[in-house]
Structures are given as structure tokens and as C-alpha cells.
Amino acid sequence: MSATVPIPAADPVSAAGDRRRWIALAVVMTASFMDLVDVTIVNIAVPSIQHHLGASFSAIQWVTGGYALAFAIGLITGGRLGDIYGRKRIFLIGIAGFTLASALCGFAGDPAVLVATRILQGATAALMVPQVLAIIHVTFPAHERGKVFGLFGAMIGLGAVSGPLLGALLTEWNLFGLEWRPIFLINLPVGIAGLLLGHRYVVESRAPQSLRLDLVGMALAGLGLLMLLYPLTQGRESGWPLWGFVSMACSPLVLALFVRYERIKTRRDGSPLVELSLFQVRSFAAGVGVQLTFGVVCGIFFLVWTLYMQLGLGWSPLRAGTTGIPFSIAVSAAAGLSVAKLVPRFGRKVLQAGALVMAVGALIYLAEANRYGAGIHPWQMALPLVVMGAGMGLVVAPLTDSVLSDVPREHSGSASGLINTTQQLGNALGLGLVSVAFFTVVDHADFAHSSVSAVFTDAFTHALWWVVGGLLAMSALLLALPPKARPHTDEEADQAPADQAQTQALPVG
The missing domain is CATH 1.20.1250.20 (MFS general substrate transporter like domains)
Known part of the structure; x- marks a missing residue:
């Protein structure tokens, strides 16, 4: 990782x-x-x-x-x-x-x-x-x-x-x-x-x-991210106070200071927290954007999905948990097919297709949630979940190898670590955005004239549009990746598989 x-x-x-x-x-x-x-x-x-x-x-x-x-x-x-x-x-x-x-x-x-x-x-x-x-x-x-x-x-x-x-x-x-x-x-x-x-x-x-x-670099990065995520998550409950907007506005300044410090750290002793020269590689810079967007999509979807099923539809944890099994099976099956058969032949197109298939699955889910409302059954969710899972499987397994394809061998370890870190940060950002994508609808709902299930269904479908938008943005960013991953030499294969395999292991969930 x-x-x-x-x-x-x-x-x-x-x-x-x-x-x-x-x-x-x-x-x-x-x-x-x-x-x-x-x-x-x-x-x-x-x-x-x-x-x-x-x-x-x-x-x-x-x-x-x-x-x-x-x-x-x-x-x-x-x-x-x-x-x-x-x-x-x-x-x-x-x-x-x-x-x-x-x-x-x-x-x-x-x-x-x-x-x-x-x-x-x-x-x-x-x-x-x-x-x-x-x-x-x-x-x-x-x-x-x-x-x-x-x-x-x-x-x-x-x-x-x-x-x-x-x-x-x-x-x-x-x-x-x-x-x-x-x-x-x-x-x-x-x-x-x-x-x-x-x-x-x-x-x-x-x-x-x-x-x-690089303790200073870690502190600056952590502060900058916290200044963005804390008011994003807490602002809704506090009535979106002025300090929250000031904090989010200052966050890029702290992150810019972090970048400046990393450059100084690189010149001073060559041990920065982030190897900034990696961002000169076009495919890697785009790959960071892809991973960030993918993390945001996952962060939003998995939390609002759980809230929709249990708080909105009143399902038990067991019913909600078993409903997700088709999704998990589809992810595993499509991931194996993607790496073994599809990516070697079609390259980057497989990842783009995966993002679009996920978006189609989200749209099917949105349509079914609107059509069936509170009367929706787990078996009716199986189709959109299988489609979304298949799309995620096409993306998740080969993504890291594609992003790292043009990265110099000597930086493969730090690059793969940064890619996975970016995806996890996207997940945290997505969880923070749930306040806007989901709870804003709940807050403004008229519970005197609408049932809880209807309100949560509206909030869920509203959040799904965010998911669709993120997936379309991700598909566009994938255009910057190489059409096909560069073949690895035996020496490279021996040097960095651990980093790449670990990075591939964690996007689901």
C-alpha cells in the first residue's frame, strides 16, 4: 500500500x-x-x-x-x-x-x-x-x-x-x-x-x-484536509456557520503550503512525504484524480445505501446485509474477468466501460427506487446492484496497474502508496459530502405530509445523481491514462508487486 x-x-x-x-x-x-x-x-x-x-x-x-x-x-x-x-x-x-x-x-x-x-x-x-x-x-x-x-x-x-x-x-x-x-x-x-x-x-x-x-509534511497535510472535511461534515448540524466556510476556503492555502514544504524537503534531504515529481507524469496525475473521484463515489453510495434500506425502508440489518450479496459477487467475478481476459486485449477501454456500467446501474437503481417506493423488495434491487458491482469489478482490479504504467520504476513504491492514500481520502471526502448529497433533502422534507420512507427514498435518489455525476467525471479522467498498460520487466515485477496488489485490494467497501 x-x-x-x-x-x-x-x-x-x-x-x-x-x-x-x-x-x-x-x-x-x-x-x-x-x-x-x-x-x-x-x-x-x-x-x-x-x-x-x-x-x-x-x-x-x-x-x-x-x-x-x-x-x-x-x-x-x-x-x-x-x-x-x-x-x-x-x-x-x-x-x-x-x-x-x-x-x-x-x-x-x-x-x-x-x-x-x-x-x-x-x-x-x-x-x-x-x-x-x-x-x-x-x-x-x-x-x-x-x-x-x-x-x-x-x-x-x-x-x-x-x-x-x-x-x-x-x-x-x-x-x-x-x-x-x-x-x-x-x-x-x-x-x-x-x-x-x-x-x-x-x-x-x-x-x-x-x-x-516527514512529520511536518504529515501535519500540514492532515491540517489542510481536516479544515476541509470537518466543516463539511459538521456544518449541517451547526447550521452552516461562517467559520465553516472560512475553514474550507483556507484549506487549499494550507495544502499549497504543504506542497511548498515538500519541495523544500525534497531539496534538503530527499525524504518528502509525497514525491511531487510524480505529478509530472500525465497519466499518474490523472490517475490521482480518478482514484479521488472513485473514493468519493464509494464514500457516498455505501453510507446512503445503508441509511436508505434501514432507516428509510425499515429493513433489519440482516435483510439489508443479504441484499448486498449480489453486488459483492458481481464485483469479484468481474474483477477476475477484467484482469485475465479483457484488459490485456482492450486496455483502458475496459476501465471506462466499467465506470459507465456503474453509472447505468445507479440509474437503474434510481428508476426502481422511484417506481416502487417503500414497497421495493430485495430481489428488485438485485439487477441494479449486479450491474453496479460488475462495473466496479471492471475498474477496481486493473486500475492501479494502468495508473502506474508510465511511472518510473524507482518511484513505483511511493506512487502506489500515494494512489491508495488518494482513494482513501476520496472515501473520507465522500462521507463528508453525504451531508449535502443526502441529509440536505432529509432536512428540508415536510414530514407532516410525507412518510419517512418517501423522504429517505427522495434523499437516496438525490444522492444517486451525485454518484452518477462522479462516475461520468471518472470516465472522462480515464481518457488521460495510457491506452494499454506498459508491460513490466522481470526486474520490475520482482520489485513492486506488493505495492500494486495492496493498492488494488482496498477500493471496495
């Missing part, structure tokens, strides 16, 4: 001769699975959390958006920490922190505490997740990595399907009267086992070069 320098290849003899590496693989894959499921599992439980904690809608946005923002801001720094201090060490610190934060989330007694602990969870995930595929890369010889990354891809698909369903079941069962809390507490035994086994079986590794942390 964000390893910042090329990772040295593992010693094939020592790696192949040590059967314990498969236990290490199970540990790091379980940790990555835990992070992936945690994102999707929370979405399905959001209405239950809102009801039992008496949380405002802006607090609910922060439960999901705070995690995404902390995760995004910490990704590149988390990868750099692993390069400097040891990937095993940072991985263990990350999984310990993630487990502790999960416990704190599970025992949170009010919305403010839950938001704070979710931010902590995102920050610790940013320490844990970037190390996963870097550890795999230095643990397994080159001839075994194809099989290992295949297993990793299967685990991602399993997480996409099982996360919403597991969240629905845990919420529906109300284990020990804990309501939604088991969705976080389930991480405790998994995290403790991962910590103990990781300490014993994961091999330590570091980057060969001497690197430095």
Missing part, C-alpha cells in the same frame, strides 16, 4: 526451506482481512449505532469518515515507519493498537468516545496494513509469490462478501444484549492471536536505504 522504497527480494533458499512462513502468511492475511471487514461491517451497523447511542447524523458520518481520514493520512507514514524501524515491529505495534482501539470502540458509551476511538482505529490500521504485503514480499521467493498473491486476492473477495453479512448477523443476534458492540469486540481474540503468532513467526525486514520521517 505505501512501502516507500523498493523491497528487496527474499532469499529463495531460506524462505522456501522455512515452513513457518506459511504461518506468518496466515497471520498477516488475517490482519488485513480484519481491517477490510471492519470497514464493511461498520457500514451495516450504522443505523443500530445511531439508535442506541442517540448519535446525531454528523456523528455517524464521523464514525465512518474519521476512520477513513486517519487511515488515509497515516498510510504513507506507516509504510515509511516500517521501512525505517522494521516491518515486523511496526506491524505488531499496529495490530496491538488496532485490537485495543477495537475494544475501546466496543465499550464506547457515547458518540464522541466512539468517534475518537474509531479515529484511533484508523490510525493504527495505517501502521498495520502497509506492512502486510511488504512482509509477504520479503518472506516468499519470487516463484511462490503468484500463488500467495492469488490467496490474498481470494481473501479480499471473501472479505467483501462476508463483511456486510457478518455485521448484519452480529447486530441482529444482539449477543449478550450488547446490540452492535460485537462488531468491534470480535476483533479482540483475532488481534490477540495475531499479535502472539506474529511475534513468533513473522520475519523482521527493513529498507536498505537510510530514510527520514
